[in-house]
Amino acid sequence: MKRGAFIKKTLFILTVFCSISFISAQHEPQCGTVATAESEKYFQDLLPQIRQYEQDYYQKTLQRSSTAISSVPIKAHIIRTDSGTGGLSETQLNNAIASMNTYYANAFIEFFLCDGINYIDSTTYFDYSTDEQDALTNVNNVDNVINIYFANTVSTTDGGGLCGYAFFPGGPEVILMNNSCALNGSTLPHEMGHFFALSHTHGNTNGTLTSELVDGSNCSTDGDFICDTPADPQLGGGNVSSSCIYSGSAIDANGAAFTPNPLNIMSYSRKVCRTEFSPQQYARIYGVYQASRAVMACPSFNVDIASSYTRDCSNTLDVNFTDNSIGATFWQWDVDGDDIIDYTTQNPSHTYSGEGAYDVTLTIFNGSSSLTKVFQEYIEIGGEDISTSEIILTLNTDDWPAETSWEFKDSSGTILYSSPVYVEGIDDFQTFTENFTVATNECYSFEIIDSFGDGICCASGFGSFNLTTIEGSTILSGGDYGFGNIVYLANDVLSVEDYFANNSISIYPNPTKNTLNIQLSNSNNLPDTYTIYNMLGQVIMSKRIHQAQDLSIQTNAFSEGVYYLKISKGNHSNTLPFIKN
Numbered sequence: 314m315k316r317g318a319f320i321k322k323t324l325f326i327l328t329v330f331c332s333i334s335f336i337s338a339q340h341e342p343q344c345g346t347v348a349t350a351e352s353e354k355y356f357q358d359l360l361p362q363i364r365q366y367e368q369d370y371y372q373k374t375l376q377r378s379s380t381a382i383s384s385v386p387i388k389a390h391i392i393r394t395d396s397g398t399g400g401l402s403e404t405q406l407n408n409a410i411a412s413m414n415t416y417y418a419n420a421f422i423e424f425f426l427c428d429g430i431n432y433i434d435s436t437t438y439f440d441y442s443t444d445e446q447d448a449l450t451n452v453n454n455v456d457n458v459i460n461i462y463f464a465n466t467v468s469t470t471d472g473g474g475l476c477g478y479a480f481f482p483g484g485p486e487v488i489l490m491n492n493s494c495a496l497n498g499s500t501l502p503h504e505m506g507h508f509f510a511l512s513h514t515h516g517n518t519n520g521t522l523t524s525e526l527v528d529g530s531n532c533s534t535d536g537d538f539i540c541d542t543p544a545d546p547q548l549g550g551g552n553v554s555s556s557c558i559y560s561g562s563a564i565d566a567n568g569a570a571f572t573p574n575p576l577n578i579m580s581y582s583r584k585v586c587r588t589e590f591s592p593q594q595y596a597r598i599y600g601v602y603q604a605s606r607a608v609m610a611c612p613s614f615n616v617d618i619a620s621s622y623t624r625d626c627s628n629t630l631d632v633n634f635t636d637n638s639i640g641a642t643f644w645q646w647d648v649d650g651d652d653i654i655d656y657t658t659q660n661p662s663h664t665y666s667g668e669g670a671y672d673v674t675l676t677i678f679n680g681s682s683s684l685t686k687v688f689q690e691y692i693e694i695g696g697e698d699i700s701t702s703e704i705i706l707t708l709n710t711d712d713w714p715a716e717t718s719w720e721f722k723d724s725s726g727t728i729l730y731s732s733p734v735y736v737e738g739i740d741d742f743q744t745f746t747e748n749f750t751v752a753t754n755e756c757y758s759f760e761i762i763d764s765f766g767d768g769i770c771c772a773s774g775f776g777s778f779n780l781t782t783i784e785g786s787t788i789l790s791g792g793d794y795g796f797g798n799i800v801y802l803a804n805d806v807l808s809v810e811d812y813f814a815n816n817s818i819s820i821y822p823n824p825t826k827n828t829l830n831i832q833l834s835n836s837n838n839l840p841d842t843y844t845i846y847n848m849l850g851q852v853i854m855s856k857r858i859h860q861a862q863d864l865s866i867q868t869n870a871f872s873e874g875v876y877y878l879k880i881s882k883g884n885h886s887n888t889l890p891f892i893k894n
C-alpha cells in the first residue's frame with residue numbers, strides 16, 4: 314500500500330473530558346466523551362496508514378537506527394487575572410513540558426515552545442468554562458501548532474470540575490489544562506495522548522463496561538484499539554488503592570476477571586499512579602504523528618525540506634536537497650537514516666546506492682536553539698512497487714494523435730511494447746487499450762511522449778491516459794504532461810505483502826504469562842516463521858511455522874518485560890510488541 318498525504322478532515326469533533334479525581338477518591342471521575350459515527354470513520358480511515366507507521370516504529374526500535382527525535386511545536390497560552398496575577402509560572406510550564414518529553418521521547422517526538430508564552434489577562438477565562446472555548450481560542454490560536462491553554466480551573470457548563478480536555482486528530486489543535494493538573498505529572502501527557510488519537514484504556518465511553526475481552530482476542534477493535542494494554546473496566550479512586558493496586562471484581566462477557574493496569578497514563582486510575590504508556594501506545598503516537606500531525610510548524614522556526622530527483626529502476630540515485638526551513642543558520646543532515654550526520658551544508662546533494670526506503674533527518678540551529686524533523690522513508694530507491702501479471706494502458710487521444718507515442722521497456726532498456734503510429738484525421742478522439750504482460754522481480758518503465766509539448770489535455774483537447782494493473786489499481790494517469798511523463802515500476806512478488814494486508818494478525822493475551830497465541834484472520838494460510846526479540850533487539854527465540862499448533866508460543870520461561878514478535882512470510886514481515894508479566 315502506498316502512503317498518500319493524509320487529507321485532513323474536520324468533520325467531527327471528539328472531545329474527551331478528564332475530571333479532577335484527586336478531589337475525592339470516592340467519586341468516580343466525571344468524564345464526558347462524545348464519539349460520533351464520523352469520529353469512528355475518521356479513525357478507521359486513518360488506521361491503515363497508522364499501522365504502516367507502527368510497523369516502521371517497531372523496526373526502528375529493533376534496529377536501533379534512525380532514532381532522531383522530531384520537534385513538535387506547542388503554543389502556550391497562560392491565563393491570568395485581569396491584573397496579571399495568578400497563572401502558571403514559566404518555570405512550572407517548562408518543567409511540565411520537560412516531564413512530558415521524558416515519555417514522548419519513546420515515540421521519537423519532543424515538544425518545544427514556539428514563540429514564547431502568550432499571556433491572556435482575563436479574570437473571566439481564568440476560571441474557564443467549556444462554553445467559552447470559541448471566544449477564547451478564536452482570537453488566540455496559532456494555526457498549525459498545538460495550542461495549550463492553562464487556566465486556574467476548567468469546568469463544564471453545568472459546573473463540573475475538569476482536569477483538562479483535548480481533541481482527537483480532526484478536531485481543533487487545542488488542549489485545555491487546569492493549572493494544578495498540569496503540574497501533577499500525568500494529566501498533560503494524558504491529554505497529549507488524546508491529541509495523538511489514544512483512547513482511554515477503558516474505551517471511548519465512560520460509565521459503560523468495555524466490550525474488550527480480558528483474553529485480548531478483540532483488542533484491536535474494542536476498548537482502546539491497543540493490544541498491549543489489558544482490558545480495563547474503568548479504573549478510578551474506588552477500585553485502585555493508594556498503592557496503585559487494582560482491587561475491583563468486574564468480569565467481562567466471558568466471565569473472566571479484569572486485570573487492568575492502574576499505571577497506564579490513558580486510564581482513569583489515580584493521577585499519581587499513572588506513569589506508563591505501553592509500547593503499542595508509543596507506536597500509535599508515532600504513527601499518528603507521521604500520518605496526520607507531522608505538518609505542524611512553528612511560524613518563526615521550522616524544519617522543512619524539498620528534493621529533486623528522477624526515480625528509476627537502478628539501485629543508485631542522485632538527489633539534490635533543498636532546505637526550506639525557517640530561521641536556520643546551521644544545518645545537520647542525516648540523509649540515510651543511520652543517525653550519522655552526512656552534511657552540514659544548507660542544500661546538499663547525495664548519491665544513494667542500494668534499494669530501499671531511507672529516512673531523511675534535518676536538524677537546524679539558531680543560536681542555542683535547535684529543531685529536528687525526521688522525514689520517514691522520504692527517499693525510495695528503485696521503481697515504484699506494483700504486484701501484478703498484467704498492466705493495461707487506456708489512451709483517449711486528442712485531436713492531434715500524431716503527436717502522441719509511448720514505450721514500455723524492461724530494466725535493460727529493451728522495448729517490449731510501443732505505440733503504433735497514430736494518424737491525424739483517423740485516430741482523433743479514439744480510445745485505445747493495450748495490455749502489457751509483466752514478469753515478477755523485474756522493473757519496467759512506461760513513457761508517454763507528446764512531440765509538440767502540450768500533452769493531450771487541457772490547453773487544447775480533452776485526451777487522457779490511464780495506466781493500471783489488471784486488478785484495477787491506477788499506476789499513472791493524466792493528460793496534461795507537456796512533452797511527456799515517465800514512470801518506473803518494480804513488479805515484486807507482493808502477494809506476500811498482500812498477505813499481511815489481507816490477513817490481519819493479532820496476538821493474545823497481551824500482556825501474557827504462559828502462552829502467547831498468534832491469531833490469523835485466515836488460518837489456512839500460515840506465515841513462514843516467527844522471531845522474538847527483546848528490547849535490546851537481541852533474538853530470544855526463532856521458529857519455523859509448520860502447523861497451526863506452532864502459532865501458540867510458550868512464554869513461561871521468559872523474564873518479565875517488553876518483547877517484539879516478528880512474523881515473516883517470504884521477504885515481508887509484521888512486528889508486534891507484547892508484554893510478559
Ligand SMILES: [Zn+2]
Binds near residue numbers: 330331503504507
Ligand atoms: Zn482523558
